[in-house]
Amino acid sequence: MSRLTVFPGHPLSGEVSLPGDKSISHRAALLAAMAEGESRVTHFLDSGVTRALLNALQQLGVDWQLDGETLTVRGQAWRSPDQSLNCGNSATTLRLLAGALAARNTAAVLDGSDGLRRRPMGRILQPLRAMGVAIESPDGEHAPLTISQRAAGQQLRALTHPLTLASAQVKSCVLLAGLAAEGPVTVIEPHRSRDHSERLLSALGVKIESQPVADGWAVTIHPHPTDLPAFDLTIPGDTSAAAFWVVAASITPGSRITLAGVGLNPGRTGLLTALQEMGGRIEIIPRGEQGGEAVGDVIVSSADLRGIEIHGERVTAMIDEFPVFAVAAAFATGVTHVREAGELRHKESDRIRALCRLLNALGAKVEEHPDGFTIDGQAGLRGGAVVSAEGDHRIAMAAAIAGLAADQPVTVQGAEMMAESYPKFAETLLRLGGRIRMEEENSG
Ligand SMILES: O=C(O)C1=C[C@@H](OP(=O)(O)O)[C@@H](O)[C@H](O)C1
Numbered sequence: 001m002s003r004l005t006v007f008p009g010h011p012l013s014g015e016v017s018l019p020g021d022k023s024i025s026h027r028a029a030l031l032a033a034m035a036e037g038e039s040r041v042t043h044f045l046d047s048g049v050t051r052a053l054l055n056a057l058q059q060l061g062v063d064w065q066l067d068g069e070t071l072t073v074r075g076q077a078w079r080s081p082d083q084s085l086n087c088g089n090s091a092t093t094l095r096l097l098a099g100a101l102a103a104r105n106t107a108a109v110l111d112g113s114d115g116l117r118r119r120p121m122g123r124i125l126q127p128l129r130a131m132g133v134a135i136e137s138p139d140g141e142h143a144p145l146t147i148s149q150r151a152a153g154q155q156l157r158a159l160t161h162p163l164t165l166a167s168a169q170v171k172s173c174v175l176l177a178g179l180a181a182e183g184p185v186t187v188i189e190p191h192r193s194r195d196h197s198e199r200l201l202s203a204l205g206v207k208i209e210s211q212p213v214a215d216g217w218a219v220t221i222h223p224h225p226t227d228l229p230a231f232d233l234t235i236p237g238d239t240s241a242a243a244f245w246v247v248a249a250s251i252t253p254g255s256r257i258t259l260a261g262v263g264l265n266p267g268r269t270g271l272l273t274a275l276q277e278m279g280g281r282i283e284i285i286p287r288g289e290q291g292g293e294a295v296g297d298v299i300v301s302s303a304d305l306r307g308i309e310i311h312g313e314r315v316t317a318m319i320d321e322f323p324v325f326a327v328a329a330a331f332a333t334g335v336t337h338v339r340e341a342g343e344l345r346h347k348e349s350d351r352i353r354a355l356c357r358l359l360n361a362l363g364a365k366v367e368e369h370p371d372g373f374t375i376d377g378q379a380g381l382r383g384g385a386v387v388s389a390e391g392d393h394r395i396a397m398a399a400a401i402a403g404l405a406a407d408q409p410v411t412v413q414g415a416e417m418m419a420e421s422y423p424k425f426a427e428t429l430l431r432l433g434g435r436i437r438m439e440e441e442n443s444g
């Protein structure tokens, strides 16, 4: 286990070069593996969760090479692996692979860490089965999931699938399976989730329609019986990685930083909007498109923040940002309410519980609700505590950010989790002027 201690009292300045976006890296690697010929993905995120996907692709017989941040993939026919595919801690890997395996009619067992085995999977089992995919779970809800091969020539059925909860992972799983259906497959979400899959599939020539409907937002994929074409793609900077620095510079007095090339997909920018409404000094300079996604530079200076209320579709647009958002709320004055965010209980940790525990330990006034939390912001945090990462990369990084502006240092135990999505987090913090100490300890 590693411990990271962050010392307060040091303003942040300079330019951050962000890692490639996690969601787009997953999709790029997977679609390249389903394509015919050699694809080249630059600014690919090399991290724990993307390595889980790459290792699984290797077990499926896909040939890839990662040279720094450049991923080269030679797409080919997939073979059924001898051993289960270990998706590590990554639900994105497991859920997207399930849809792709169904489309490719490749038998496999999808498994992962104990944490991943606790994540809900009924949400993909149900639509995949309705399409005719033979997929089994030991208890009908959790991994390991076993996908069997269909008889040759047996196509998947067309489907219209309403979701009670907006989820880009479930939507992407169903759309990927839809590539091999005999008719159109439609997913209706109560509101729009991130659309990286739709953008990339449509750039590769797949017919996709996306439109508002009476009960939400509908996305339809039309069958695409031939292989996808190989492609070259440059991945924008990760919006969710940027969020840590947006909060860091906002709460640390005297800070001013520039985040270059941030992905600005509207399904991802909820935290930027929330912080702006809280009084954050955040300037967004659009820089056009990269790989079919809006990108821009974001300049953030420290500011006095006010509490805010977040619920409904705003939750989806900042779904991964709540741990660090809660830190911002503790440094604000006034009350912050988050409601209709019960889905946070089904991430790498129960993030409602974990962030409440974290903020409590650091001296905040926080109340846990079944579907959210309330923070009575005191314009600061006491700090001076050793806190657990709870096996969750985003809790670990949020705790570290709190240490920048607390009265006393904050030590994060289990800081190695940060490498799941952001291996260079501590290095970047140092480069911006933060003061940290990293220690390795024996877990035995
Ligand atoms: O599609 C994706 O890449 C993701 C979608 C979100 O999950 P849900 O679809 O479960 O909301 C998000 O929390 C996850 O980190 C990445």
Ligand SMILES: C=C(OP(=O)(O)O)C(=O)O
Pocket (backbone or CB within 6 Å): 089, 090, 091, 092, 093, 320, 347, 348, 394, 421
């Ligand atoms: C929830 C996350 O990812 P996943 O669902 O892929 O585990 C995350 O990265 O915050």
